[in-house]
Amino acid sequence: MTTNTKSTLTSRILIAMALGVLVGSLIKALAGTSDYIISLGFANIGVKSLLSDGIFHVGGQIFIASLKMLVVPLVLVSLVCGTASLKDIRTLGRIGSKTMLLYILTTALAIGIAIAFAVVVQPGVGVNMQAPQAFDAGQAPSVAQVFINMFPSNPVAAMAKAEMLQIIVFAVLFGVAIALSGSAGERIRLMFEDLNVIVMKLVEIVMHFSPYGVFCLMAKQFTVLNFADIKNLAVYFGLVMFVLAFHGFVVYGGFISIVGRLNPVMFFRKMKETAVFAFSTSSSNATVASNLATTTQKLGVDNRVASFTIPLGATINMDGTAIMQGVATVFIAQVYGIDLSISDYLMVILTATLASIGTAGVPGVGLVMLAMVLTSVGLPVEGIGLIIGIDRLLDMTRTAVNITGDAMVSCLVGRSEKCFDLDRFNDPNAGEHY
Numbered sequence: 001m002t003t004n005t006k007s008t009l010t011s012r013i014l015i016a017m018a019l020g021v022l023v024g025s026l027i028k029a030l031a032g033t034s035d036y037i038i039s040l041g042f043a044n045i046g047v048k049s050l051l052s053d054g055i056f057h058v059g060g061q062i063f064i065a066s067l068k069m070l071v072v073p074l075v076l077v078s079l080v081c082g083t084a085s086l087k088d089i090r091t092l093g094r095i096g097s098k099t100m101l102l103y104i105l106t107t108a109l110a111i112g113i114a115i116a117f118a119v120v121v122q123p124g125v126g127v128n129m130q131a132p133q134a135f136d137a138g139q140a141p142s143v144a145q146v147f148i149n150m151f152p153s154n155p156v157a158a159m160a161k162a163e164m165l166q167i168i169v170f171a172v173l174f175g176v177a178i179a180l181s182g183s184a185g186e187r188i189r190l191m192f193e194d195l196n197v198i199v200m201k202l203v204e205i206v207m208h209f210s211p212y213g214v215f216c217l218m219a220k221q222f223t224v225l226n227f228a229d230i231k232n233l234a235v236y237f238g239l240v241m242f243v244l245a246f247h248g249f250v251v252y253g254g255f256i257s258i259v260g261r262l263n264p265v266m267f268f269r270k271m272k273e274t275a276v277f278a279f280s281t282s283s284s285n286a287t288v289a290s291n292l293a294t295t296t297q298k299l300g301v302d303n304r305v306a307s308f309t310i311p312l313g314a315t316i317n318m319d320g321t322a323i324m325q326g327v328a329t330v331f332i333a334q335v336y337g338i339d340l341s342i343s344d345y346l347m348v349i350l351t352a353t354l355a356s357i358g359t360a361g362v363p364g365v366g367l368v369m370l371a372m373v374l375t376s377v378g379l380p381v382e383g384i385g386l387i388i389g390i391d392r393l394l395d396m397t398r399t400a401v402n403i404t405g406d407a408m409v410s411c412l413v414g415r416s417e418k419c420f421d422l423d424r425f426n427d428p429n430a431g432e433h434y
Contacts, residue, residue: 020218063213083175114326124334297431320398
């Protein structure tokens with residue numbers, strides 16, 4: 001692989017994303033509400049449908065499936081390797097406690113900042129929209145059930161269903177057993193180290209096809225995106241996007257600079273490719289492979305730390321989602337003319353922070369969390385119907401914020417545990433083959 005090829009993967013992905021946005025927007029603008037029908041001899045088909053529901057949809061879903069294919073083997077093998085290599089099991093406890101503390105702290109900060117901006121900007125004042133229909137966001141499990149569900153009764157079934165918390169728990173326990181098993185454990189550890197090399201090579205192969213997948217995903221999304229909804233909710237949409245950017249650059253940049261004593265510019269420069277992945281896929285789990293490779297190969301975090309922090313963060317760390325909940329809660333309260341007290345806002349912060357862990361792995365997790373937050377302060381859950389039309393594009397953006405937070409926490413924990421390569425972090429060309 002040439003140096004030129006290595007250095008242009010990020011630019012190819014960015015170009016593919018821009019082209020996808022352009023092509024999707026053009027198709028939507030030209031087709032409007034109708035669809036140009038062509039005859040293929042055996043059937044008549046619309047051009048817009050052929051592209052959006054055909055070529056773009058198939059290409060994008062194949063790419064997503066390829067990324068998700070990597071998640072379970074990557075998390076299992078990488079986490080077993082990282083845990084098994086720890087000489088002192090107490091180190092795992094320190095890494096785990098620091099990681100959880102930082103994830104909870106940044107989530108609480110995210111929703112607190114979002115509420116503060118929303119109270120000042122007042123995005124729901126003057127909004128005149130039809131009352132939404134009843135909306136069912138689903139039910140979140142109880143706190144007790146969350147802890148029970150973390151432990152797999154069948155590890156193989158957990159892997160088949162991609163139950164990430166269960167896989168993490170099993171991999172950690174398996175790695176600890178390997179570390180305590182003497183020479184037999186050492187032989188198995190070396191085997192997993194070899195497997196880890198192979199899995200990372202598979203990640204590299206999939207990444208080479210990423211520009212095509214990103215193009216299809218973005219073209220599909222912007223072909224069906226409803227810009228009218230964004231226009232009607234422009235203040236809400238713009239405020240959420242602003243707070244996401246503020247949290248991503250200012251708060252994370254502050255943590256990297258002040259706590260980690262690292263260069264935030266270098267951090268964001270190395271994260272841009274993975275952030276594009278997260279934006280295009282709108283899935284933290286689908287971005288685990290890219291984020292783990294970036295964190296270890298580019299940012300210099302030891303695999304013993306990153307193999308734990310990245311999968312766990314993809315499951316429970318939802319700063320971007322918390323921001324949406326903070327703004328949405330204030331927005332819905334203002335639309336319905338309901339005044340929230342200081343104690344209500346504190347309840348929102350507490351509920352959203354705990355819900356980010358309690359709803360891990362629940363389908364449509366963002367809306368489930370928002371329903372819990374609204375219920376906690378007596379706001380109508382039906383208000384979710386006001387914002388759901390524009391949530392897709394916001395979801396893409398907040399996923400990029402979420403995975404950036406995972407990498408930031410990984411750097412801080414790795415730095416504090418002396419499991420961090422500062423020279424690799426400062427090298428602008430480190431890990432460019434990923």
